[in-house]
Amino acid sequence: MTTYVLVHGGGSTGRFWDRLVPLLQDLDPGARTLAVDLPGRGDRPADLGTITVDDEVGSVVADVQAAAPDGPIVLVAHSSGGLVVPGVVAGLAPRVRGVVLIAALVPPEGGDGLDCMQPRHAEGLRTFAASLGPDDPPITLPGPPEDPEPFRTATGGTPLDDETLAFVVDPVRLVPDTVHHYFQPVRWSAVVDSSPGDVPVTYLLTLEDRPIPADLQREMVGRLPQAATVVELGTGHLAPITHPARVAELVVGATRA
Known part of the structure; x- marks a missing residue:
């Protein structure tokens, strides 16, 4: 039995994937x-000021x-959830049969999440x-805003409709978050070292996308240690929320290819 393991990105929880x-x-x-909760988010209490990628x-x-x-695993990660992918693949090898990265962060070898940001933000x-x-006090990201309206266009793509905006800013999904993990080194060589053969990667x-522009995503694809299948989506950053049917088809289709 295949298990799809869904890893959310920054400022969110496992409830990010409710539509998918x-x-x-x-x-x-x-x-x-x-759909996991990373430490400090959802049902995983932890100190947001000290969380590391290794903790996650x-x-x-x-x-x-x-x-x-037991059984095969397909690992699906969104945005900063990509930082945990190499370590999770290494920790669960050889069960991981595929990885799907959705606008996900891929640092250079030994680099960190800051290397995946727009330069002014980093x-x-x-x-x-x-x-x-x-x-x-440590730097943390805030939770739900008093005025959710800016979120309607903040992530790019078609402005969020009222139902989707309410879904995105719901406190079960939009939560305070760490920035400490962005300063931790990530090594995709762990995937190569732990896997008997190439783990297929779809990006x-x-x-x-406004938070992670397409050109930056293309740069990150080029950092992967093996060729990835790249599928371009005409969406903003929150594709699993705004276009869940298309993402679901691609996730299942990619892992059956």
């Missing part, structure tokens, strides 16, 4: 889906081993972090 999960189950009725990897691996102790975060003293590239 039933569609995966319809397309692949014999499969399981596991360990949490995902433990969740998978508890919920799906520099601003580096400067702010460097200015903190030992008694200053869903969101062409109208």
Whole structure:
């Protein structure tokens, strides 16, 4: 039995995938889906100021081993969820039969999440972090805004309709988050070292993405240690929410190819 392991991105929880999960189950009725909460988010309490990529990897691996102790795994990651992918693949090899990255972060070998940001954003975060003293509170991202209206266009693509906007900013999905994990090194060589053969990777590239522009995504695809199948989507950053049927087809289709 295949298990689709869904890893959310920044400022979110496993509930990010609520629109996608039933569609995966319809397309692949014999499969399981596991939408994890990364530490400090959802049902995984943790100190947002100190969470590392290794903490997140360990949490995902433990969740998978508890919920799906055997059978093949397809790992699906959105946005900053991509930072945990190499470690999770290494921790669960050889069970991982495919990886689907959706506008996901891929640092250069040994680099970090800052290397996946637009330069002005990365520099601003580096400067702010460097200015903190030992008694200053850590940098964290806020949860739901008082005024959700800016979210209607913030992620690119067609402006969110009222129902989708409410879905996105719901406190079960939009939560305070860490930035500490963006400063942690990531090594895709772990995938090569742990896997008996190439793990097929599909990258869903969101062409109208504002947080992670298409050119930056193309640069990240080029950092992967093996050739990936790239599928371009005419969507903003939140494709699994705004276009769940198309994403579900591509996830199931890519892993059956």
